[in-house]
Amino acid sequence: MTISRHITEYAGLPIAEFTSRSTPDVPAAGHAWRVRAEGYKEGAFAKLWARFLDTVDTAEVTALVVGYWGPSERGNANYPVSLVADAADRFPNLRSLFFGEIVLEESEVSWIEHGDIGPLLAAFPDLERFDVRGSEGLRLEPLKSDALKTLRFETGGLPADVVRAVGASELPALEHLDLWLGTDEYGGSATVADLAPVLGGERFPALRHLGLENAEIADEIAAALAGAPVVARLESLSLALGALGDEGAEALLAGQPLTHLRKLDLHHHFVTDPMIERVRAALPGVDVDLAEQEDPDEDWRFVAVAE
Structure with missing residues (x-):
């Protein structure tokens, strides 16, 4: 089951892993970028996301994988829906989005906390592929x-x-x-x-x-x-x-x-x-x-x- 381990490619592209300890030295184009917090520190994903926007030429990114964002971020400013949607103008070529690519060692699938994911589709009207994992609180x-x-x-x-x-x-x-x-x-x-x-x-x-x-x-x-x-x-x-x-x-x-x-x-x-x-x-x-x-x-x- 792929849900037990991280995917190595998405939308036909190899994954470039962007974490607090990993900043891939690869072209922005030609890779699906996974942004994934490590550990349980509150607000870790928001800080990581800001660094991702400052580091990677997101205008070239066509596929984005949003991974683990930490516990109980739903409903606050750190919930990735708001963070990603607010940065939509930085991703003019985004066509594929996997939201919640979180594996068992990070969270049981039914413990992945969500909220309203509609703003993601509204922010990226040109998306051709949209994947969501988890359903706790999903709207x-x-x-x-x-x-x-x-x-x-x-x-x-x-x-x-x-x-x-x-x-x-x-x-x-x-x-x-x-x-x-x-x-x-x-x-x-x-x-x-x-x-x-x-x-x-x-x-x-x-x-x-x-x-x-x-x-x-x-x-x-x-x-x-x-x-x-x-x-x-x-x-x-x-x-x-x-x-x-x-x-x-x-x-x-x-x-x-x-x-x-x-x-x-x-x-x-x-x-x-x-x-x-x-x-x-x-x-x-x-x-x-x-x-x-x-x-x-x-x-x-x-x-x-x-x-």
């Missing part, structure tokens, strides 16, 4: 962007109001959508009904990849996907990382054809061996990922990423 209003092509949320529990905000967004260029829905225990309150605007296929006419992942309700989602209009236009579909069992796999096979897909990602699942064979046999031309089989007889089905 979002419906988005409007003619540029955004990739939107990803990596969480142990995605609040229903955030899912509804995504579904109400106007994103005509969106091609890739990943929602890690998680579990109710960690704030994953979304239901299949909350996904209806996405599944209906009208909100995002350019969508080619849909990931409804890390979902405790994977079987219910599979049943909804069986007749969802959006599926016909997809090239890849993912229910990976979740609690999918034979009921969900059967729903996928009994529903609309999936033979047009290039990839169906179901890795980390609770599907039995006979059903695995049925899925593979039904989709001979599709790259089906059924790795990481958990015990199908397990009474408690768990998602891959929770706390």
